[in-house]
Amino acid sequence: MNFSDSEIVASILEKEGFDSTKDIRDANMIFINTCSIRDHAEQRIRKRLEYMQSLKKKNPQLVIGMLGCMAERLKTQLLEEEQMLDLIVGPDSYRDLPRLMAEVESGKKAVNTLLSIDETYADISPMRYDSNGISAFISIMRGCENFCAYCVVPYVRGQERSRDAASITQEAEALFHKGFREVTLLGQNVNSYHWTWDGKEIGFAALLEKVAQINPLLRIRFATSHPKDLSDELLQTMAQYKNICKTIHLPMQSGSTRVLDHMNRGYTHSQYLERIVAIRSFLPDCAISTDIIAGFCDETEDDHKKTLSLMEQVGFDYAFMFRYSERPDTLAADRYQDNVPPEVKDRRLREIIDLQQKLSYQSNKKDVGNTFEVLIEDFSKRSKAFFSGRNSQNKVVVFPITGNNPGDYISVKINRFTSATLIGEAS
Numbered sequence: 108m109n110f111s112d113s114e115i116v117a118s119i120l121e122k123e124g125f126d127s128t129k130d131i132r133d134a135n136m137i138f139i140n141t142c143s144i145r146d147h148a149e150q151r152i153r154k155r156l157e158y159m160q161s162l163k164k165k166n167p168q169l170v171i172g173m174l175g176c177m178a179e180r181l182k183t184q185l186l187e188e189e190q191m192l193d194l195i196v197g198p199d200s201y202r203d204l205p206r207l208m209a210e211v212e213s214g215k216k217a218v219n220t221l222l223s224i225d226e227t228y229a230d231i232s233p234m235r236y237d238s239n240g241i242s243a244f245i246s247i248m249r250g251c252e253n254f255c256a257y258c259v260v261p262y263v264r265g266q267e268r269s270r271d272a273a274s275i276t277q278e279a280e281a282l283f284h285k286g287f288r289e290v291t292l293l294g295q296n297v298n299s300y301h302w303t304w305d306g307k308e309i310g311f312a313a314l315l316e317k318v319a320q321i322n323p324l325l326r327i328r329f330a331t332s333h334p335k336d337l338s339d340e341l342l343q344t345m346a347q348y349k350n351i352c353k354t355i356h357l358p359m360q361s362g363s364t365r366v367l368d369h370m371n372r373g374y375t376h377s378q379y380l381e382r383i384v385a386i387r388s389f390l391p392d393c394a395i396s397t398d399i400i401a402g403f404c405d406e407t408e409d410d411h412k413k414t415l416s417l418m419e420q421v422g423f424d425y426a427f428m429f430r431y432s433e434r435p436d437t438l439a440a441d442r443y444q445d446n447v448p449p450e451v452k453d454r455r456l457r458e459i460i461d462l463q464q465k466l467s468y469q470s471n472k473k474d475v476g477n478t479f480e481v482l483i484e485d486f487s488k489r490s491k492a493f494f495s496g497r498n499s500q501n502k503v504v505v506f507p508i509t510g511n512n513p514g515d516y517i518s519v520k521i522n523r524f525t526s527a528t529l530i531g532e533a534s
Contacts, residue, residue, distance in 0.1 A: 108246065108293055108295070109140050109141075109142055109175060109176075110244060111233065111244040111245075111246045111293055112140060112174070112175060112198060112201070112246075113140045113174075113236075114233030114234050114235060114236065114244070115201055115228050115231050115233050115246075116138060116140070116174060116201050116204065117233070117234035117236045118231050118232060118233050118234040119201055119202065119204055119205070119231065120204065121234055123204075123205050123208075127236050131162070132162070134169070135166075135168065135169060135170065136169070136170040136171075136172070136208075137159060137162075137169065137170070137171050137172070138171075138172045138173070138174050138194075138196075139152060139155060139156070139159075139171075139172070139173050139174065140174045140175045141173060141174065141175040141176055141177035141178060142175065142176055142177065143176040143177045143179075143180045143259050143263055143434065144176075144258070144259065144260070144434075145429060145432050145434075146432040146433075146434070147432065148177075149177055152173075152177055153189075156171075156189050156191065156192075159171050159191060160191045163191045170193045170194070170208070170211055171191055171192055171193055171194075172192065172193060172194030172195070172196060172207075173185060173189075173192055173194070173195055173196070174196045174197075174198070174201070175196075175197070175198050176198060176259070176260070176263040176264065177263075178195045178196055178197055178198075178220060179197035179198060179220050179222070179262075179263040179264075180259060180262070180263050180435075180436075182195060182197075182218065182220050183195070183218060186216055186218070192216075193211045193216060193217065194207050194208070194211060194216075194217045194218070195216075195217070195218040195219075195220060196217075196218075196219055196220070197219065197220035197221065197222065197263075198249075198263070198264055198265075199221065199222050199223040199226045199249075199264075199265060200219040200220065200221055201228070202226075202228075203219045207219060222264075222265035222266075223265060224265070224266060224268065225268060226249065226268075227246070227248070227249055227268060227269070227270040227271070228246070229270045229271045229274040229275075230274070232278070232281075238287075239484055239485055239513065240285075240286055240287065240513070240514070241286075241287060241288055241289060241482065241483075241484050241485075241513055241514050242287065242288075242289040242290070242291070242484065243282050243287050243289070243290050243291070244290070244291050244293055245275060245278055245279060245282075245290050245291070245292055245293065246270065246293045246294070247269065247270050247275050247292045247293060247294050247297065247300055247314065248267065248268060248269045248270055248294040248295070248297070248299070248300055249264060249265070249267075249268055249270075249294075249295075250264045250265045250266045250267040250268055250295065251264060251267055251295035251296060252266055252267045252299075253295075253296060253333065253371075253373070254371060254438060255360075255370055255371055255372060255438075256369060256370050256371045256404075256437060256438040256439040256442070256443070257370060257400065257403065257431065257433075257434065257437060257438075257439045258434070258437060259434040259435075259436065259437055260295055262436055262437070264295070267295070267296075267299055269299075269300050269301050269302050270302075271302065272302040272304045272309045272314055272317065273304060275292070275314065275318065276314075276317050276318055276321065279318050279321055279325065279327075280321050283321055283322055283324075283325045286514060287325075288324060288325060288326060288482055288514050288516075289325070289326040289327075289328065289482055290318070290325065290326070290327055290328070291327075291328040291329060291330060292314075292315070292318065292327065292328070292329040292330075293329075293330060294329075294330075294331070295331065296331065296332070296333040296336060297311050297329050297330070297331065297332060298311050298332050298333055298336035298337055298338065298341065299311075299333070299336060300314055302314070310340075311329075311341060312338065312340040312341040312343075312344045313344075315327065315329065315341070315344055315345070315351060316344050316347075316348070319344075319348040319350055319351050320348075322350075323349065323350050324350070324516070325350060326350050326351075326352055326482060326499075327348075327350060327351050327352065328352045328354065328501070330356050331356050331358065332355055332356060332357050333358070333373075334357055334358070334359070334372070334373075334374045334378070334379050334382050335372070335373040335374045335378070337355075337357065337382050337385075337386075339385060339389070342385060342386060342388075342389035342390060343389060345389070345390055345393075346389050346390055352499045352500070352501065353390050353392050353393040353394065353499045353500055354393060354394040354395075354396070354424075354499065354500050354501040355386060355390075355393060355394075355395055355396075356395075356396045356397070356398075357379075357382065357383075357386075357395060357396070357397055358397055358398035359379060359397045359398065359399055359414075359417065359418075359421075360372060360398060360399060360400050360403075361399070361400065361403065361406070361410065361413075361414050362376055362410075362413040362414035362415070362416060362417030362418065363376065363406070363409075363410035363411075363413040363414060364376045364377075365410060366403055366405075366406055366410045367379075369403065369404060369405060369439075369443065370400075370403060370439075371438060376413065376417060379417070380417065380420065380421070383395065383420075383421050392499075392500070393500070394424040394425075394470075394500035394501055394502065395421060395423055395424060396423060396424055396425045396426060396427075396501070397421075397423050397426045397427070398426065398427045398428075398429075399414065399418070399426055399427070399428045399429070399459055399463075400429055400430075400431050401414075401428065401429065401430045401431065401452055401455040401456035401459055402430050402431045402447040402451060402452030402455055402456070403431045403439075403447070404431070404439055404443035404444060404445055404446060404447070405443065405444075405446060405447075406431075406447055406455075411455050411458075414459065415458065415459065415462055418459070418462055418463065418466065419462070419466070422466055422469070422470065423463065423466055423467075423470075424466075424467060424470045424500065424502070425463070425467050425470075426459075426463045428456060428459050428460055428463060429456070430449075430452040430453060430455075430456045431445070431447070431452060433445040464526055467526050467527070468526050471502070471524040471525070471526065471528075471529060472524065474502070474521045474524065474529055475521050475522065475523065475524060476520070476521065476522075477520070477521055478518050478519065478520045478521070478534050479498035479499070479500075479502075479504060479518070479519055479521065479529075480498065480499065480516055480517070480518055480519075481496040481497065481498050481504045481506070481516070481517055481518070481519045482496050482497060482514075482515075482516055483495075483496040483511055483512065483513050483514065483515050483516075483517060484496045484497065484513055485513055486508070487505050491508075492507060492508060493505050493506060493507055493508060494506055494507075494508050494509070494511070494513075494517075496517075498519075498529070502528075502529050503527065503528045503529065504519050504521070504528070504529045504530075504531060505528055505529070505530050505531075506519045506530070506531050506532050506533060507532055507533070509533045511533075517533055518533065518534045519531040519532065519533055519534065520532060520533075520534040
């Protein structure tokens with residue numbers, strides 16, 4: 108989501124006559140787009156600001172702004188704590204950047220962190236400033252209303268609102284005609300997407316179908332699905348279209364129903380597993396990834412073992428795994444004690460990571476001998492003698508270069524693997 112927002116900001120600034128640079132030392136204005144999901148993310152931003160301060164000492168005219176969720180969460184507090192900041196801009200206030208920059212030019216500090224009930228930036232064509240020209244993100248909605256106990260997103264991104272379905276399909280079609288061959292539809296919970304188009308109610312499954320119908324050569328991915336809202340209708344749509352990638356990111360967070368209830372996730376252990384069974388039924392070759400939090404408030408050893416057990420039952424292809432960090436002003440911070448000792452969190456997280464490495468290894472091992480259609484994205488980072496791309500299951504595939512080019516589809520037979528990569532040859 109932050110990368111997509113950065114492309115929107117770049118588009119707004121380009122219209123004001125600004126250009127981008129890949130060398131931060133050449134910039135006369137620097138914006139840091141921030142995340143507040145975890146404390147670790149905010150601490151990284153603080154360290155980055157220390158470096159920015161050194162740049163500003165060398166160039167007092169340098170303008171430094173903070174955008175996004177951290178800006179929204181801390182607001183004017185940041186101006187007191189981080190003296191080098193000139194602008195603080197929340198995720199719904201990017202259109203106001205030209206006015207705010209004019210304030211800074213007049214010698215003032217500038218802040219706008221007002222949340223909106225209708226801003227989706229639907230009319231702004233994002234500037235693909237750091238794109239490979241093959242894959243692109245399309246934001247289909249903003250905000251969130253799930254209020255998971257650990258999560259700050261509803262407070263920093265506002266209430267949920269969907270983007271005009273016609274503008275989404277138009278953006279996807281325009282990208283295809285520019286040579287892009289893959290789009291990822293983004294939302295905090297894409298399953299909640301809702302729009303009325305020509306008097307007809309359009310949910311996410313219907314939107315996904317409309318984008319898939321643009322052209323069979325345009326691949327479609329999406330993130331993120333919420334387990335409580337993942338419908339059979341969506342799975343049926345995915346099964347119907349070859350160009351809808353067979354991968355679903357379905358955050359589990361915990362395998363314990365008691366912890367899930369504490370988290371306000373809206374589903375139980377058995378309900379999550381039922382959705383996994385449904386995915387396997389409709390999409391036997393679908394890859395499933397997840398998010399897992401270790402050491403949430405009051406989590407016991409038994410709760411932790413239930414998480415490990417559910418991981419093994421599902422056999423996730425890959426996962427994003429974190430230790431719990433309390434975020435101020437969330438339901439968890441208000442209602443619960445962060446009472447799992449840090450050393451216990453670390454140990455549980457290590458056990459989760461170790462198990463997932465085993466599961467990812469097993470998942471990739473099963474692919475040896477199989478042939479996949481791969482969208483070539485670029486040369487391999489390790490060698491210009493190899494291409495790199497991804498298959499429908501979102502697995503990275505590396506193979507010796509052929510007469511093809513990035514943006515082409517090619518069949519690759521897998522003959523070996525690592526824990527993170529499939530390695531093969533064009534077939």
